[in-house]
Amino acid sequence: MDTNTDAGSGVRAGRREWLGLAVLALPTLLLALDMSVLYLALPHLSADLGATGTQQLWITDIYGFLIAGFLVTMGTLGDRIGRRKLLLIGAAAFAAASTLAAFSTSAEMLIVARALLGIAGATQMPSTMALLGNMFKDPKQMGMAIAVWMSCFMGGIALGPLVGGLLLGSFWWGSVFLLALPVMALLLVAGPALLPEYRDPDGGRVDLLSVVLSLLAILPFIYGLKELARNGWAPQFAAAVLVGIVFGVIFVRRQRALATPLLDLRLFGNRTFSSALVIMISGGIVSGSFFLVSIFLQMVKGLSPLAAGLWTLPMTLVTIISVMMAPGIAQKVRPAYVIAAGLVITAIGYTVLSQVDSSSGLGLVVTGLVIGAVGAGPMGSLGTGLVLGSVPPEKAGAASSISETGGEFGIAFGVAALGSVGTAVYTSQIASTIPAGVPAAAANATREGIAGAVVGAGRVGGQLGADLLNAAREAYTHAVNSATAVSAALAVVLAVVTVIALKHVPPSGQAQTGEGGEADGASASEAEAGPSAPVTA
Numbered sequence: 125m126d127t128n129t130d131a132g133s134g135v136r137a138g139r140r141e142w143l144g145l146a147v148l149a150l151p152t153l154l155l156a157l158d159m160s161v162l163y164l165a166l167p168h169l170s171a172d173l174g175a176t177g178t179q180q181l182w183i184t185d186i187y188g189f190l191i192a193g194f195l196v197t198m199g200t201l202g203d204r205i206g207r208r209k210l211l212l213i214g215a216a217a218f219a220a221a222s223t224l225a226a227f228s229t230s231a232e233m234l235i236v237a238r239a240l241l242g243i244a245g246a247t248q249m250p251s252t253m254a255l256l257g258n259m260f261k262d263p264k265q266m267g268m269a270i271a272v273w274m275s276c277f278m279g280g281i282a283l284g285p286l287v288g289g290l291l292l293g294s295f296w297w298g299s300v301f302l303l304a305l306p307v308m309a310l311l312l313v314a315g316p317a318l319l320p321e322y323r324d325p326d327g328g329r330v331d332l333l334s335v336v337l338s339l340l341a342i343l344p345f346i347y348g349l350k351e352l353a354r355n356g357w358a359p360q361f362a363a364a365v366l367v368g369i370v371f372g373v374i375f376v377r378r379q380r381a382l383a384t385p386l387l388d389l390r391l392f393g394n395r396t397f398s399s400a401l402v403i404m405i406s407g408g409i410v411s412g413s414f415f416l417v418s419i420f421l422q423m424v425k426g427l428s429p430l431a432a433g434l435w436t437l438p439m440t441l442v443t444i445i446s447v448m449m450a451p452g453i454a455q456k457v458r459p460a461y462v463i464a465a466g467l468v469i470t471a472i473g474y475t476v477l478s479q480v481d482s483s484s485g486l487g488l489v490v491t492g493l494v495i496g497a498v499g500a501g502p503m504g505s506l507g508t509g510l511v512l513g514s515v516p517p518e519k520a521g522a523a524s525s526i527s528e529t530g531g532e533f534g535i536a537f538g539v540a541a542l543g544s545v546g547t548a549v550y551t552s553q554i555a556s557t558i559p560a561g562v563p564a565a566a567a568n569a570t571r572e573g574i575a576g577a578v579v580g581a582g583r584v585g586g587q588l589g590a591d592l593l594n595a596a597r598e599a600y601t602h603a604v605n606s607a608t609a610v611s612a613a614l615a616v617v618l619a620v621v622t623v624i625a626l627k628h629v630p631p632s633g634q635a636q637t638g639e640g641g642e643a644d645g646a647s648a649s650e651a652e653a654g655p656s657a658p659v660t661a
Contacts, residue, residue: 136261136262136265140318141259141260143314143318144255144259144318144319144320145256145259145260145269145272145273147310147311147314147315147318147319148252148255148256148273148319149272149273149276150276150307150310150311151215151218151248151252151307151308151311152248152249152252152273152276152277152280153276153277153279153280153283154280154303154304154307154308155191155245155248155249155277155280156276156277156278156279156280156281156284157280157281157283157284157287157303158187158241158245158280158284158304162183162184162284162288162300165288165292165297165300166180166183166184168292168296168297169183169234169297169298170183170231172296172297173228173229173230173231173234174231175231175234176231179231179232179235182235182238183231183234183235183238185350186235186238186239186242187238187239187241187242187245188242188532189242189343189346189347190239190242190243190245190246190343191242191243191245191246191249191532192246192342192343192346192529192532193242193246193338193339193342193343193346194242194243194246194247194339195246195249195250195525195528195529195532196338196342196386196387196522196525196526196529197246197330197335197338197339197386197525198210198214198246198247198249198250198251198525199250199251199254199521199522199523199524199525199526199528200330200386200387200521200522200525201247201330201521202247202250202251202254202323202521203254203323203324203518203519203520203521203522204323204324204329204330205323206321206322206323207251207254207255207258207321207322207323207521208251208255208315208316208319208320208321208322209321209323210247210251211247211248211251211252211255211311211315211319212311212312212315212316213247214244214245214246214247214248214251215244215248215308215311215312215315216308216312217240217243217244217247218241218244218245218248218304218308219304219305219308219309219312220240221237221240221241221244222237222241222301222302222303222304222305222308223301223302223305224236224237224240225237225238225241225298225301226298226299226301226302227298228298237301249524249525249528250521250522250524250525250528251521252273253270253273253508253512253520253524253527253528254322254512254520254521254523254524255319255320255322256269256270256273256512257512257513257517257520258320258322258517258520259319259320263509263513263632264451264455264632266509266512266513267450267451267452267454267455267505267506267509267632268448268451268452270451270505270508270509270512271447271448271450271451271505272448274447274504274505274508275444275447275448278440278443278444278447279440279444281440284433286430286433286434287300287303288300291303322517322518323518324518324519326384326518329384330386331378331382331384331385331386333378334375334378334379334382334385334386334387335386337371337374337375337378338375338386338387340367340368340371340375341368341369341371341372341374341375342368342372342529343368344364344365344367344368344371345364345365345367345368345369345372345533345536346368346532346533346536347361347364348361348362348363348364348365348366348367348368349365349536349537349539349540350536350539350540351364352365352540352543352544357544375387376389387522387526388519388522391515391519391522391523391526394514394515395625395628396510396513396514396626396628396629397510397511397514397515397523399510399625399626400507400510400511400514400626401511401526401527401530402625403463403503403507403618403621403622403625403626404503404504404507404508404511404527404530404531404534405530405531405533405534406534406614406618406621407467407500407503407504407507407534407618408530408531408532408533408534408535408537408538409534409535409537409538409541409542409614410467410470410474410538410611410614410615410618411500411534411535411538411611412535412537412538412539412540412541412542412543412607412611413474413477413538413542413546413604413607413608413610413611415539415542415543416542416543416546416603416604416607416608417477417489417493417604417608418432418436419574419575419600420480420489420600420601420604421435421436421486421489423574423575423578423597423600424482424574424597424600424601425486425489435486435489435490436490436493438490438493438494438497439490439493439494439496439497440497442494442497442498443497443500443501443504444501445501446466446497446498446499446500446501446502447501447502447504447505448501448505449501450462450466450501450502450505450506451505451506451509451632453502454502454506454631454632455631455632456631457631458626458627458629458630458631459502459506459509459510459626459629459631459632460622460623460625460626460627460629461623461627462502462506463502463503463506463507463619463622463626464619464620464622464623465499465502465619466498466499466500466501466502466503467499467503467615467616467618467619467622468499468615468616468619469495469496469498469499470495470496470498470499470500470615471499471611471612471613471615471616471619472495472496472499472612473492473493473494473495473496473497473498473499474492474496474608474609474611474612474615475492475608475609475612476488476491476492476495477489477492477493477496477604477605477608478604478605478606478608478609478612479605480492480601480604480605481601482594482597482598482601492608499615507527508527509632510626510629511523511524511526511527512524512527542607542610542611543607545603545606545607545610546600546603546604546606546607547573547603549599549602549603549605549606549607550573550574550599550600550602550603551571553598553599553602553603554570554571554577554595554596554599555571557595557598557599558570558571558592558595559588559591559592559595561588562580562584562588562592563584565580565583566580566581566583566584566592567580570592570595570596574596574597574599574600577592577593577596577597577600578593578596580592581593581596
């Protein structure tokens with residue numbers, strides 16, 4: 125019989141659980157780092173492998189696409205076969221795929237390796253978060269554990285370009301992938317000793333048709349949104365989004381008909397779970413304008429990707445501090461009020477960014493980003509805690525995968541929607557400001573976007589080229605102003621919604637009773653699904 129040792133037999137976690145958290149934090153940091161480390165390595169590997177522009181896009185994007193696509197499947201699979209088992213299988217697969225990527229001899233081989241990395245990465249993220257729920261039963265400790273987990277994830281994203289730059293200064297481009305080997309080796313060695321095993325004994329088999337339907341729903345949807353944000357309106361990308369929605373509807377209908385579905389829709393009947401999930405997805409939408417700000421730093425301020433990453437480091441550090449502090453505040457103040465206050469602060473940060481102009485110093489941009497970062501922490505750490513704390517233990521893997529997939533949806537939709545706002549403003553502004561005498565080709569490239577304007581101005585050259593570039597930068601700055609103003613307004617609205625939707629959740633330092641006298645870990649979904657029944661050795 126499969127074993128399941130419950131780390132939470134005592135109320136408070138001990139040294140073993142905190143050491144286990146350190147083991148889980150390392151792959152979390154690595155997975156996030158792997159999402160951004162290619163930013164600097166891409167020119168080197170493209171030159172070495174002869175990658176075309178289209179192949180470069182797939183090398184960069186396919187990792188994130190397949191992580192998003194397989195999160196729901198892997199989260200539920202971990203609940204069925206064992207979270208630690210899936211985590212360790214994924215770690216071995218990630219190490220093997222990283223080696224394949226490092227020694228790729230063609231662009232096609234690297235694309236396949238990155239795809240395998242995405243699938244392996246999808247086994248890691250929900251498993252690590254779900255195991256936190258098994259290891260930390262005390263709400264205060266659980267909040268701190270989630271904060272550490274999220275801090276590592278955000279730190280990995282921020283460190284990617286920096287670590288890539290350091291490695292590329294001394295080694296070949298494949299070295300950025302070999303970072304995974306010692307981290308995954310540590311996980312494979314220490315994981316069996318420090319991490320508990322947990323599986324749902326009544327989980328049943330994984331429905332393969334549901335797996336296929338989930339991929340057909342998630343992958344086209346996220347692909348379409350990202351391409352709409354990158355390239356503007358195009359019927360083929362809108363069609364991809366529509367295809368994803370259609371298969372999503374088919375997927376949901378099948379889940380309702382199955383006795384043991386891949387995705388238990390009863391989870392959404394819990395008010396806390398559904399509200400926290402919607403708020404986190406909406407928070408991803410609000411943050412979509414950061415995509416425009418990052419382009420602003422490079423195209424308007426003329427920073428390299430590495431320099432832009434350095435200028436955003438203060439924002440990342442402040443976000444990590446905010447994430448770590450939020451659980452402590454929520455011990456005495458209702459999470460709804462903490463999250464709402466953070467969203468108001470975030471709105472102030474976006475308001476500052478909406479006042480930036482093309483001649484503003486970088487200090488004003490960083491100030492806006494830092495203020496926004498102060499408010500972003502509570503929503504991430506407390507929202508994740510509410511999602512995990514509102515479901516029965518055997519559903520934690522599925523809940524974490526839903527949360528992470530929802531975050532991917534929110535960010536993708538936010539980038540697409542706010543990117544569309546920015547595109548509309550840019551197009552309107554630039555239409556009347558292109559200097560007279562600019563060749564038609566350069567003018568058309570400028571109308572398409574700021575990147576085209578930079579290329580077009582370089583080809584025109586001289587004072588006319590400089591005037592063209594200045595006009596494009598002014599137009600793009602207006603686009604950033606408009607998008608960040610929309611983000612500020614959305615953040616205020618979301619703050620109000622948060623208070624209304626989550627005001628029933630008490631501070632974590634008090635007795636955890638939910639709506640209608642439900643215990644915080646014994647939600648409506650648990651009442652329907654039956655009590656947790658871990659298998660013990």
